[in-house]
Amino acid sequence: MLQTLAVSNYRSLYELVVPMGRLNLVTGDNGSGKSSLYRALRLLAETARGGVAALLAHEGGLASALWAGPARIDARMQRGEVPVQGQANAPSVALRLGFATDDFGYAIDLGLPVGGGSMFDHDPQIKCESLWAGPFLRSANALVERRGARVRRRNGPRWDVLDEHLSVFESLFTQVADPQRMPEVLVLREAIRHWRFYDHFRSDPQAPARQAPLATRTPVLSADGGDLAAAWQTIVEIGDPQALAHAVDDAFPGAQVLIQAHEGRLHLKFQQPGLLRPLSAPELSDGTLRYLLLIAALHTPRPPPLMVLNEPETSLHPDLLPALARLIIAASARSQLWVVSHASRLIAAVQEAPACHRISLHKEFSQTRVLGQGLLDAPAWYWPTR
Known part of the structure; x- marks a missing residue:
């Protein structure tokens, strides 16, 4: 550490x-x-x-x-009595x-x-x-x-x-x-x-995370999230599927994430109560997609010695931030975490952890x-x- x-x-x-x-x-x-x-x-x-x-x-x-x-x-x-200037022997x-x-x-x-x-x-x-x-x-x-x-x-x-x-x-x-x-x-x-650094999760219509990746075991989510479905299924098979399902339910009560295989590729489906069919990755809102990416990153079956999250609150609804804080706190038991944030609600929730060191x-x-x-x-x- x-x-x-x-x-x-x-x-x-x-x-x-x-x-x-x-x-x-x-x-x-x-x-x-x-x-x-x-x-x-x-x-x-x-x-x-x-x-x-x-x-x-x-x-x-x-x-x-x-x-x-x-x-x-x-x-x-500092008092403005002399101009800011360099030294002769810099x-x-x-x-x-x-x-x-x-x-x-x-x-x-x-x-x-x-x-x-x-x-x-x-x-x-x-x-x-x-x-x-x-x-x-x-x-x-x-x-x-x-x-x-x-x-x-x-x-x-x-x-x-x-x-x-x-x-x-x-x-x-x-x-x-x-x-x-x-x-x-x-x-x-x-x-x-x-x-491991996560700071550039795209959520636009052409975002890599909205595509269907090849069906190959992926214990580490890529930096751009393009292998989200593969990383998710890897956690289900060799990681902690109960913690994964709990993280989804904590943020979206009653929701489930399903992975379906078709012609050698994996497709992520998001089922919520009240919907007659699950939503595919291209249909997800920016905030939902980014939150699922954070869940996959923080539940990796191969925890790194250091994981860095740069402004993970981007595109998330404020109501999701307490759940994100719980997700981060739980992941800190497996890896040393470095979280950069300016969201007051997330900061307040993460600070409740005894292990939190605020800089x-x-x-x-x-x-x-x-x-x-x-x-x-x-x-x-x-x-x-x-």
């Missing part, structure tokens, strides 16, 4: 260290930094899949993702991301290439990476260190250099995750690759901060040096 998430110099997240619990509820006003914190978590996930540079490119490149304010904001700037450009789990910690430092001469000079370079044992990095618990193209691994009291020719555009996870030489890197990479974000002089977190309240955290 993730214990700490740390972000530095990313959009409005100039320096943020956030403690995490079993069920994390991220809230805040519009523009407070919820989406930035969510994107930072996605960037960390992409380090294990080799897509961190591509994801940053989709955001406009590293230069547009960096913190745009000064390296230090003093009291006179630190080097660095977008830093990291986390700590129960067993390991990891941090990555991304910067711009030095020199030039390539059409890809705007691609971020990995300046350094570090993997350690324990809640935060110290010289005594570092296990793997990477500086530019050079990587070394601790071997008792000494360090062994394993490679000096790494690509500076790819992380450790995609280059040296070797079960013999680098078992720690492999273990952490596989854990990150199992993180309220707000802006102070354009910097995202955790509400109520003082200098001594944040978890201990140290970034690796270049």
Whole structure:
């Protein structure tokens, strides 16, 4: 389970260290930094899949993702006595991301290439990476260190250099995750690759979830929900069909979901009291379809170590939010959950869970901060040096 998430110099997240619990509820006003914190978590996930540079490119490149304010904001700037301005000896450009789990910690430092001469000079370079044992990095618990193209691994009291020719555009996870030489890197990479993100469930007439998928076992619902019927039937056969049926009845009293097979494809049918025939997936309202997608995602027979839901209340009727909160709370017993929401009714219901850890974000002089977190309240955290 993730214990700490740390972000530095990313959009409005100039320096943020956030403690995490079993069920994390991220809230805040519009523009407070919820989406930035969510994107930072996605960037960390992409380090294990080799897509961190591509994801940053989709955001406009590293230069547009960096913190745009000064390296230090003093009291006179906050009072408006002097203009906001940079420092003469500003630190080097660095977008830093990291986390700590129960067993390991990891941090990555991304910067711009030095020199030039390539059409890809705007691609971020990995300046350094570090993997350690324990809640935060110290010289005594570092296990793997990477500086530019050079990587070394601790071997008792000494360090062994394993490679000096790494690509500076790819992380450790995609280059040296070797079960013999680098078992720690492999273990952490596989854990990150199992993180699951749900934030783009479409419900328009051409939405993938309205189509009939192939009849193949699907223990994990896809990110776009295109295999909803297959995932649902998989839960019925190898998961917890009673919990699945209860989740439907909790939100839509008396309703049932049926899966029918025809010519190698699966068709979802939604039967409600008072209707003479069940509704097919193309006939469902946007809210009903999205809620069924959330039920399937949260009842997966293969729970991930971390599941992230970004504004799951979208398109849902307010009366469905208490049932959604119960669904989320129940799923947190199987996976660590990260839920980003601005729906007050959902927030109030999720907060009733004893395991709920609320992270309220707000802006102070354009910097995202955790509400109520003082200098001594944040978890201990140290970034690796270049």
